[in-house]
Amino acid sequence: MKKKCVLRKDKCEKIKLTILLLLTGINMGFASQVYSQSTVLSLNVNNGTVKEIFAEIEKQSEYVFFYYDNVLDVNRKVKINVQNKTVEEVLKQIFAGTDNSFVVKDRQIFISKDDKKMASEPGVTQDGKKMFRGKVMDDLGEPLPGATILVVGSTRGVTTDLDGTFEIEVKSSDKLKISFLGLGDQIITVGNQQNVIVRLEQKVNELADVVVVGYGRQKKESVVGAISTVDVSALKVPGASLSTSLAGQLAGVVSMSRSGEPGKNSAAEFYIRGVSSFKGTSTPLVLVDGIERELDLVDTEDIASFSILKDAAASAVYGVRGANGVILITTKKGQEGKPRINARAEFGFTNPTRRPSMLGSAEWAELYNEASGYSYYSPEEIQKYRDGNDSDLYPNVNWTKALFDNIAANQRVNLSVTGGGDVVKYYVAGSYYHENSIYKNAGNIYGYNSSLRYNKFNFRANVDINVTSSTLLNVNLANIYEKSFGPGYGSNDDDIWGYTLSTSPNAFPVQYSDGTLSGPSTDAGQNPWNLLVHSGYREQFWNSAQSLIGLTQDMGKIWEPLEGLTANVKFSWDAWNTTSQRRYKTPTTYHAHGRAEDGSLIYDDNNGDGIWDPVHTGDEKLGYTVGRSGTMTTYLEGSLTYNRIFADQHRVGALFLYNQKIRTNTQAESGDDALPYKNQGLAGRLTYAFRDTYFAEFNVGYNGSENFARGHRFGFFPAGAIGWLVSNEKWFEPVTKVVDVLKLKASYGLVGNDDIGGQRRWVYESTIVNGGSWNYGESGNQGGQGIVVGEVENLSASWEEALKLNVGFELSLFEKVKLQADYFREKRSGIFLQRSGLPIIVGISTIPYINVGETLNQGIDANLEYSQKISNVFVTARGNFTYNRNKMINNDDPDWEYKYQNRIGKPFGSYGSVQPFGLKALGLFASQEEIDNSPKQTYGEYRVGDIRYQDINGDGVIDSQDEVALGYTNMPEIVYGFGATAQWKNWDFNVFFQGVAHTSFFLAGASLRSPFSSGSMERSAVNEDIYGNVWMSTNTPEQNDRAIYPRLSLSNQAGSSNNNQTSDWWLRDGSFLRLKNFEIGYTLPKKLLGKNFIRSLRFYVAANNLLTFCNFKLWDPEKGSSDGSGYPLNRVVTLGFNINL
DSSP, rough: OOHHHHHHHHHHHHHHHHHHHHHHHHHHHHHHHHEEEEEOEEEEEEEEEEHHHHHHHHHSSOEEEEOOGOOOOTOOOEEEEEEEEHHHHHHHHHHTTSSSEEEEEEEEEEEEEEEEOOOOOOOOOOOTTTEEEEEEEEEOOBBBBHHHHEEETTSEEEETTTTSSSEEETTTOOEEEEEEEBOEEEEEEOOOOOOEEEEEBBSSSOOEEEEEEOOOOOEEGOOSOOOOOOOOGGGGOOSOOOGGTTTTSSSTTEOOEEEEEEGGGGGGGESSSSOOOOOSSSOOOOEETTTOOOOSSGGGGGGEEEEEOOHHHHGGGGGGOOOOOOOEEEEOOOOOOEEEEEEEEEEEEEEEEEEEOOOOOOHHHOOOOOOOOOOOSSSSHHHHHHHSOTTTTTTOOOOHHHHSSSOOEEEEEEEEEEOOOEEEEEEEEEEEEEEEEEEOOHHHTTTOOOOOOEEEEEEEEEEEEEEOOOOOEEEEEEEEEEEEEEEESSSHHHHHHHHHTTTTTTSSSSSSSSOBOOSSSSSSSSOOHHHSSSSSEEEEEEEEEEEEEEEEEGGGGGGGTTTTEEEEEEEEEEEEEEEEEEEEEEEEEBBEEEEEEOEEEEETTSSSSOOOOOOOEEEEEEEEEEEEEEEEEEEEEEEEEEEEEETTTEEEEEEEEEEEEEEEEETTTHHHHHOOEEEEEEEEEEEEEEEETTTEEEEEEEEEETTTTSSEEEEEEEEEEEEEEGGGGGGGGGGGTTEEEEEEEEEEEEEEEEOOOSSSSSSOOOOEEEEEEESSSSSSOEEEEEEEEEEEEOOOOOOOOEEEEEEEEEETTTTEEEEEEEEEEEEEEEEEEOOOOOOOOOOOOSOEEEEEEEEEEEEEEEEEEEEEETTTEEEEEEEEEEEEEEEEEEEEEOOSSGGOOOOTTOOOGGGGGOOOEOOOOOEEEEOOHHHTTTOOOOOSOOTTTTTTOOSSSSSSSEEEGEEEEESSSSSSSSSEEEEEEEEEEEEEEEEEEEEEEOOOOEEEEEESSTTSSOOOOOOOBBTTTTTTTTTOOOOOHHHHHHHHHOOOTTSSSHOOOOSSSSSSSGGGEEEEEEEEEEEEEOOOOHHHHHHHHOOOOEEEEEEEEEEEEOSSSSSSSOOOOOEEESOOOEEEEEEEEEEEE
């Protein structure tokens, strides 16, 4: 009872915190509403300018004025004398007799020209003009007072009134630009319309006009580096890991998911433009709000923008951390206005996409008889397996079904509040995610649940404070708490999956019918069911506390000559820690050999005392182990940025930045690990644009890393880029009706990677190791222990360097089709590896590491977008394509005897895996005559039905010198994705496909490649695909011609070694096309919601990994495993709703 009370108290505290946050937000919005009614002004200005009066009003109040320079004469002289008047009363006096009007919204005042007050422009007659009316609303259908409507190419315009309506005199050929602070602009053509309703969408990340780049933002049209952005709403995350949703979404990103396990182990492998190093790290740098953090700790609902920096021009400012590309994530900020509450709730089901299936006992026994060459199992015994009448002595266990369910559940809840005024804006969010696994449990027999499951709590608060009109203070706080539970056998579940796929179906039952725990007949091996539910339990939690405080000062508002200069200081403090606890036990198991006359089971009785003896004696007492780890990281950054336009045609930008990072291991177990890890550096950028048509950019990073010796710790990494917006040229104007945007760009530069491997912290230092013992004396019984130099001192050890080239173009056709394509080439040098070419006479005890490796990686990536409104249906389509091929240039290997076996020039995949080498299979031997007339195979005895190999070097012998490069690596060379969205009335549809090609893997493991080779009949499970597809002595020649598995054999018998050699016989294509996302949603009409507090309500059903198309059928090809072992990838179906208040 005490524990329950504590839990209820915790829940109450969370509810109180949520209510407090909501009330705070609502109070701030209410304060904005009443502000204009309670604030009075006193002014006495004689012949002052409008600009001076605005400044005085802002000084006496919290009001801020917004207006276009071309719609207001701020130098007009005004005389005014008022006491204790509201701002509306003051402004009416100021604009009396002018063509200006105003709207007051919260603490914002919008000034515009009123077309109804204006006379006709000179030279324009009234002929052909008409009154055009409209209404402007936000994305939720609320009217927008104070929105600006301007006639494009003129100074004529109006603002909307309190109900969002406007009226303006226009010609049919006019275009109107409709804008509102914080929302995206819209341009409409008047044409034959008499009225219009316009909805302005939230401009959360401003990706339509601005792109997030390294340490800043740039206008999209001026970006000349290779940068990909993604619509955050397209990132559908059905599980706990954001990385799993990147596959196929962005050009240049290669992502593969290898597991569907709940929690952190489901994180995907992801790389930018493939892999360029076969020793050092290849994963990109991930920055969240400018701070290096873990990608999968970010809640998708909190993301405002997501950018990928791919070339040197984009990532050079990060120096030694930018070689593998950079992912930039910015989180959401508060939106000015009344508090807006957004809530999302989802409930989903997961089930495996595809997993291995094993043979039943009868079929298994038939194949065992074939492999052994005689009838070890009689027909009567095989029939007993089929009948299933005695599952204790003749078990027929499907271990996969016995241990794992087909369906598991998950839940997700998100809640966010955003709002504020012109001084304080806030975004506060929290989320909860829970995911069960397909693991079964033994019920409540122990008082604990050993099945795998995962919980995640996420909290974020981002606050922006305008300290003054030129000073912005931002504070971002976040905390992520995760907890997982699982079986107590080992720190992970690899053994459970391994025994599940290796235990024979007839070895023993899951549990004997009399309740006795079953196990192998000898004290070797395990019952996988016992590992899953009778081995105790483990639990682990992770906590990540993140904080960021930044101060931005607009220097131009302090001193006018500094216009365009902005200073920023940023400091972050992050703490991460984890604790894992394992409470484990080993159960006592028995093995039955028969039945007594009364039908009871007979177990071992070794001493004949009538008491059954266990095969394995366990211990019901729970053992205990604990592990801890933690880090504390501080980051300091200071920068100056400059952006200004001169003479309306010269756009100049600059950046100068200093940063430093210190990371401390708070749970270090050695003196070296306890010392802080330090990095510091400088970054700079110069940009220039002439008439927004010609662009040039220079970036530089100067970074220091403590990983290297003094004198080698700092590196200089420059990069340059140029661009030409051809569509802005006057001579291009006749083409713009078809090609409205055409931009050419190129970049070239150097970036680095200081995470080079080397297996120890300070790779440049020498080490002392045990040199063995030595003896002397007449009898040789005297001596001592020697020491020798281990690692040789290498003061020249340094970072990897990546020389990158990028050439590309951006194209837009008919304002509907957008295409972006890039060619990239990267030469990576200085890869840190152990020497391979040193002769043994050098006389060193440890092979030294040196920066000698080189690689080349090149390819193309492209992105295509299309949008079109067809009747009442708005359709968008998108697709992306990435192709990259790498190869080794130098791995320090001497030439092989046969040049075709050189690894130089061959591609490599993740974790340093080089393109595999093996034998070329010609088929299966069809006769003894064919064996006699073929080259001799040196892998033991072989027979008819065994694999026949090709003699590559023609020496008449098949051995290791006949091995050649086979297939592709474990990372695909081709990655693509395509999809579409459609909106019709209140319905919305989304579909997205993802695919990969040019990747392969080998079948391996005893269940497929070498059945019955384990030496234990109880650990010899066989994949069901073998049955009916294997060469058998009882088959007809035609059946054996179609065999895809060679002749079976027992361990160490004829054919067992020959058939188990690595060859293309076992090579499988890993290509696939997957229906990655499918979603249907319905938003309730506004008229059904009425005037209540609900702004919008949407219901939806979504599916992930719904269908997979591929040639490989044994398990999900994305897993890439040798035998399908491990937690399978999941198909997820989700029901949810999203509500805005």
